[in-house]
Amino acid sequence: MTTPTSVATLPSSQNGKVNGDIQMNNRDLLTPTDHFVDRHIGPREEDIAHMLHTLGVESLAELMNETIPDNIRLGDKLQMDPPRSESEILAELRALAAQNKIYRSFIGMGYSDTLTPPVVLRNIFENPGWYTQYTPYQAEIAQGRLEALLNFQTMIMDLTGMEIANASMLDEGTAAAEAMTLTLRQRPRRSNANTFFISELCHPQTIAVVQMRAEPLDINVVVGDHASYDFDDCFGALLQYPATDGSIHAYESFVKAAHENDALVVVAADLLALVLLRAPGEFGADVVVGNSQRFGVPLGYGGPHAAYMATREDYKRQMPGRLVGVSVDAQGNPAMRLAMQTREQHIRREKATSNICTAQVLLAIMASMYAVYHGPDGLRKIARRVQLLTAVLHKGLSQLGYTVNEQPIFDTITVSGGTKSQDEIRESALSREMNLRYFDDGRIGISLDEIAETYEIDHLFEIFGAAPGQFNVPEMADAVDLAYPEALARTTEFLTHPVFNSYHSETEMMRYINRLEARDLSLTHSMIPLGSCTMKLNATAEMLPVMWPKFGALHPFAPLDQAEGYQVLFRRLERWLAEITGFTAVSLQPNSGASGEYTGMLVIRAYHLSRGDDQRNVCLIPSSAHGTNPASAVMAGMNVVVVKCDDHGNIDVDDLRAKAEQYSETLSAVMITYPSTHGVFEAAIEEICQIIHDNGGQVYMDGANMNAQVGYTSPGKIGADVCHLNLHKTFTIPHGGGGPGMGPIGVAAHLAPFLPGHPVVAGVGGEQAIGPVSAAPWGSASILPIPYAYIAMMGDDGLQKATEVAILNANYIAHRLDPHYPVLYKGENGRVAHECIIDLRPLKEVVTVDDVAKRLMDYGFHAPTMSFPVPGTLMIEPTESESLVEVDRFCDAMIQIRQEIAEIEDGTVAHDDSVLAHAPHTASVIASEVWERPYSRETAAFPTEWVRSSKFWPAVARIDNVYGDRNLVCACLPIEAYED
Known part of the structure; x- marks a missing residue:
């Protein structure tokens, strides 16, 4: 097993200490001690130095230069409010809550x-x-x-x-x-x-x-x-x-x-x-x-x-x-x-x-x-x-x-x-x-x-x-x-x-x-480590206000003068999100990412109809797109035309151009994800947007990967017209086991008049508002204090640092795993964005993606995203919240699993008798009286020392999915079923 490099081996000058004493000037001591950025971002400065050294670059700036194309970089810093500490943002949100009347x-x-x-x-x-x-x-x-x-x-x-x-x-x-x-x-x-x-x-x-x-x-x-x-x-x-x-x-x-x-x-x-x-x-x-x-x-x-x-x-x-x-x-x-x-x-x-x-x-x-x-x-x-x-x-x-x-x-x-x-x-x-x-x-x-x-x-x-x-x-x-x-x-x-x-x-x-x-x-x-799902820290300071009655006890149709605190929060959050995306206006109404996609396409549709272009109903979608993209386009009344991707995972620009010109009279939009679903920044993105605009269409950008853009580029800079934002991903609303989510959209000025309205509450949406896309005027309003607190505590420098470290962590993982599992797609300079895809297809005659996913459970990890966007692969995203120790622990587990795969490759053990085929291993299996497997109980349950010190036991062994599909039961079983 590979052992993580100890930070103790780094020069003392890299961690800001002299003889164990943190060196700070007096001006630093004037700032609050509960500085949020330092708590949100996992790797310490000495860890960042170690990872950069491992990647062969001198600084985060150099890494970003190698990762994000220069032509789409923002010229200026984000214009955000000064960052607040945890105690300051809680006080600010208490003041906003106090403006709400219960x-x-x-x-x-x-x-x-x-x-x-x-x-x-x-x-x-x-x-x-x-x-x-x-x-x-x-x-x-x-x-x-x-x-x-x-x-x-x-x-x-x-x-x-x-x-x-x-x-x-x-x-x-x-x-x-x-x-x-x-x-x-x-x-x-x-x-x-x-x-x-x-x-x-x-x-x-x-x-x-x-x-x-x-x-x-x-x-x-x-x-x-x-x-x-x-x-x-x-x-x-x-x-x-x-x-x-x-x-x-x-x-x-x-x-x-x-x-x-x-x-x-x-x-x-x-x-x-x-x-x-x-x-x-x-x-x-x-x-x-x-x-x-x-x-x-x-x-x-x-x-x-x-x-x-x-x-x-x-x-x-x-x-x-x-x-x-x-x-x-x-x-x-x-x-x-x-x-x-x-x-x-x-x-x-x-x-x-x-x-x-x-x-x-x-x-x-x-x-x-x-x-x-x-x-x-x-x-x-x-x-x-x-x-x-x-x-x-x-x-x-x-x-x-x-x-x-x-x-x-x-x-x-x-x-x-x-x-x-x-x-x-x-x-x-x-x-x-x-x-x-x-x-x-x-x-x-x-x-x-x-x-x-x-x-x-x-x-x-x-x-x-x-x-x-x-x-x-x-x-x-x-x-x-x-x-x-x-x-x-x-x-x-x-x-x-x-x-x-x-x-x-x-x-x-x-x-x-x-x-x-x-x-x-x-x-x-x-x-x-789920690629495209951004399971980052949901900080306690962000979560606390959600529990406060003055945010939680308001009826959605109460008079607006009883929700003045909410209204201030909405306006500020909309302004911040507009600045981050490079757009003019934002709607907070969509209450999921997929709802945001759908809303964005409806707004594009309304724009075309306002111009008399009611024939524009074709939506171009790359083959690598999230599955929700084509479904959302169809729901918005559009016909989907798939655009090819090249061998490097990028949109095939020639195919896009040909299809945009073929459908130029009926082209409504293109739906793209940036960085791409394949985890790279496509250098041709501005050209892609221009092709669509030249043929009368609009550019919808899926915001699933926005956390690789913040502070460095934006949908508006790239040339998009509308973008939805997964507030439960980039902006830290917790995933909640499959929801809640929020999917606000940002739009360019020409689309702002069409943002969704509401039949009960006046003043919501644009001057030519489409109908509502959710039952409540501001969607899931009570969880909006979470991204509000996150953005306010991070500030412009913190948001940029989060982007940098997310990309650093992903590239570090790609570097460590590439010798063992090939990284499928890389950018022009050999870098990935905030996530990387490792290819298990060369091993398909030996193990399945399922085998690796289930074996990771024995190491105490959830599997990365499986077989999306490419079958037979794993898409890994560490986020900026994970420390070097945790990232190394995951890499060590993956490398050791590769060694277990090698035992099947060289014939030491048959696949069906292997530790991978039988994973995950439950406590009852390990404790069973009879053990006839060719590997030890210890290998099954405690493959490393750190697993032994903090073991998470899977509740059940590998589940038979086919049986469940053939014998569909969707209600509580009688208690006897468990006793039997």
Whole structure:
């Protein structure tokens, strides 16, 4: 095994010490001691010197000169605010939070305040062991989170009465839009039906998001009264249950009529209401969508929250997003994995059913744990309490002379008439720091929630004109009949699995959460070297403000003057991101990277349409592009034409030029990633952009690799017109086990007028705004303090240093591994960008990429990105956050694995008997009574001394993926399955 070079062998002058004393001048001592850059960047200065020496360069500047083409370099430094220390940024964010006013919001519209169980808040939401996990593609070291997601799916299936559910969606609006396209794909083969009906009783933001999704796909959307709709030319319909005005309708006859007309029905349902109401699956719904936010997830000014989708078994292959399934491992034990029936966009590209990449895993886990903690009886009590208080409010306002929507109701009423006008009621409510919903026609909506108190009911009565003490809420409650009509009442059981009935004390819940956490590898254990996914440090100072109520407790549709702190944060963050990207304007609305791609393409489409170029619908995409790129282009109504790459992994400029000229009359855009998906800075990038512009197209740049640009070049400098930014990558929002993410877009001046707007909150987007792409006006607003803090603490020099060290770490890894595994692509000077691809294809007759990935688990590491963008390769990205010690540890593991491969090559051991073929090795395998393998238990479990000192045990042995696909199980197994 190669031993890392000790920093003790470096000259003392390189580490700034004389006789062990750090040398600083007095001016240095004036700066705060909690300087963030030094904490964020992993390698120390002496480590950087060692790596540079290893690479044969004198300085970071020399390395950058060899890596980034001179013609695209920025002429000046970024114009950022002076960097703040950790304590200073926390004080600044406290001051911004203080400008937000936390009024009690009874607005509803799919968002309700909730009580996050403290045991869930502390042990999941605030725990890096949960929020720094990667998407569970390596299932053997992701069993804890997969179980929590399986719980989520089971919860959704039980409550909706459907046969299958996925592991979460981005938000209710986009889930409804995805359901629309699912129903379109399920049209009878000979049907040309092209109309999607939406009930006017759906939430307005949901209607708008669906309309925006339908427009580029040329789907006709009709919004109207479900009671009188005739299903002419209709392939699908969307209903709200309960409706946005609080009414609860028996939809069974509507569903029957839809099915008689070959249309499918989507129901957007409130999960808490489904505890008491008949499940949509029982009255014939084909797809059920909604939001799980009120199951213990803070309002967060709109997000992040985990939406859900459930459907029939027949449609499982069309369902977007991720699906957790149960398979078996090599020992025959149950093991969870991501089922591939869902045909993720990375595989199907332009033929994908959706572009969804990150979902909302962390929030889905919180929602599932809320259900585990409360259990079915606890949820019934919460739901009945909400129903009871709403019924009392309904009765009292009726007695005051107001017209209130008819029973049955659950948590929402709509009020009109009466002695006080809407303006008078608004003024009175605001004086009591309460927000109600105000309809354009003068009606007023009131939605109650889990945290509602009886004194608040008294205050609401007084707002509508009651005298203090006029109503006795407890006495009124005694007289309320909570029974629903037979056609609406739930009669079926739910959450009967033991997991929802076993952990109701905090002690047991805490232990359950921590048992699951122990089965997952996260950044708390080791580096996660995933190329293109940038699993960098999510610093504690960045994360703390997310937990503060003055960021987390705002309703997304609260009046803007109650969110002034957020507005200041948005404006500053938009300005910083515009400076970093070289663009004019930024939209923060897209709530995932793939959503940002889609939004960028919609903005380009709107620009062409504004110029009368409605024929421009061709999008050129390199063969190396992320799988989400072609899927996003198709969703935006474009036809994808693939551009070749050359032998060095660069875009084939001649092929690009030929196709741009061939489609010059219809060319809409090109989608490119820079540095390329192959991990190199392409010298011809400016020429590529010019070719597209010369032929009438626009340049969309995928921002996945922005962390290799910041401070040195920018999309605007390169010549792009729009770029999305993965705030969960370059700008440190945690990956959260597969979400949350954020994907804001930056645009050049000519595209700024088309940035997305919102139907509920005025002033969002450009002057010619496209429709919304997410349900909330600023997407997942509550996690925006994270990139705000990161950028503010890094400053211009820190951001540039992060780029430099990310590129240094990647080149150091490439240098160390190249003699053992060839580095597939390099730039003109032999350098890689922030990631490198190592080629295992020469070893394909000896081992598989899977073998290496699974063996890395025995060394305590997550595998790099497998077989993307080139099959049979591993794409490695260390980020700037990883120290020299950790980087060397990873390289040592890879080099030792290469020696294990050599034993198979030279015939010392057969592949099927090798330590690689049987990896990973679980504790139960190592402890088994019988050991008949040709290698020792010690070799299997403790291949190095540092593994012995801190061992992470994979929870299960290698999983049989084929078995899981052939025997799809997507709900919690009975406990006997684990006992057997």
